[in-house]
Amino acid sequence: MTQLSQKWKYEDIDWSLFDSSKVNPEIVRIIKAGSVIEHNGSDYGRYLNNVFENDPVLRKEIQSWSADEIKHGKVLADWVKLADPSYDFEARFKAYVKGFPIDTQTKESIRGSCGAELLTRCMVEIGTSSFYTAVKDATDEPLLKQICAKIAADELRHYKLFYKHFQRYQVKEQLNFFKRFKVTMSRLLLGEQDDELPFAYYIANCETAPYNRLHYTKAYSQIVYSCYKKIHIDRGMALFCKAIGTNPQGWLHKVLTYVVFKTLSLKAAKYAKAVES
Ligand SMILES: [Fe+2]
Ligand SMILES: [Fe+2]
Numbered sequence: 001m002t003q004l005s006q007k008w009k010y011e012d013i014d015w016s017l018f019d020s021s022k023v024n025p026e027i028v029r030i031i032k033a034g035s036v037i038e039h040n041g042s043d044y045g046r047y048l049n050n051v052f053e054n055d056p057v058l059r060k061e062i063q064s065w066s067a068d069e070i071k072h073g074k075v076l077a078d079w080v081k082l083a084d085p086s087y088d089f090e091a092r093f094k095a096y097v098k099g100f101p102i103d104t105q106t107k108e109s110i111r112g113s114c115g116a117e118l119l120t121r122c123m124v125e126i127g128t129s130s131f132y133t134a135v136k137d138a139t140d141e142p143l144l145k146q147i148c149a150k151i152a153a154d155e156l157r158h159y160k161l162f163y164k165h166f167q168r169y170q171v172k173e174q175l176n177f178f179k180r181f182k183v184t185m186s187r188l189l190l191g192e193q194d195d196e197l198p199f200a201y202y203i204a205n206c207e208t209a210p211y212n213r214l215h216y217t218k219a220y221s222q223i224v225y226s227c228y229k230k231i232h233i234d235r236g237m238a239l240f241c242k243a244i245g246t247n248p249q250g251w252l253h254k255v256l257t258y259v260v261f262k263t264l265s266l267k268a269a270k271y272a273k274a275v276e277s
Pocket of ligand 2: 125128154155
């Protein structure tokens with residue numbers, strides 16, 4: 001397993017690496033979406049703080065996690081401003097929070113239990129870690145490569161953080177394999193039925209047409225899916241198998257890697273056609 005990464009600061013980014021001739025406008029569009037979602041880590045932090053009200057140890061770590069996510073949003077926004085100086089991050093972020101509010105008052109996990117909440121967080125961190133690794137490998141722009149490598153390392157650290165606490169809750173909750181599988185799969189399947197990503201893409205790119213989830217899911221996903229190589233899915237599925245308590249290198253890992261990679265490749269081509277027409 002990869003070594004735990006060191007924390008990094010905003011000042012550690014070497015902004016002089018930026019090369020405008022290597023910017024891919026399609027990637028700029030998905031990084032704009034990422035900047036508003038990540039920056040919204042403060043509201044997610046509030047939600048998790050409420051859910052884990054009686055767990056001071058985890059609450060402290062949530063604070064640090066939330067600060068990381070906000071930092072990701074700022075770094076991505078600042079990269080976009082270099083690539084597209086017309087990007088008004090502050091206005092786009094405001095519009096995103098207004099259009100996609102998170103219930104920060106709830107005391108109960110929307111996943112049914114604290115263990116299920118932590119397992120779901122593991123899934124989200126697998127997704128983000130894979131995403132930034134895939135974009136790092138897909139882009140030729142050296143500054144974005146550096147930024148994505150640093151963020152991907154943070155996301156892997158976040159996965160390990162939530163997994164560590166999940167194991168603690170698991171002693172009490174005893175979620176069996178099928179329950180874990182159900183929780184994790186429902187997060188995976190939610191992917192394309194949720195407004196978070198398509199709405200962020202829509203709002204961050206100042207789209208003028210009325211919002212349509214299906215259309216913007218396709219527009220966003222066709223760019224993202226085309227960044228993925230089999231190796232990214234392979235690593236993500238190993239973390240997924242570990243989270244559900246099965247061998248990260250066993251037969252299920254191989255089957256899932258094959259099915260997920262094949263599905264993403266087919267969808268990338270199908271969505272690209274749909275968006276063009
Ligand atoms: Fe993040
Ligand atoms: Fe994260």
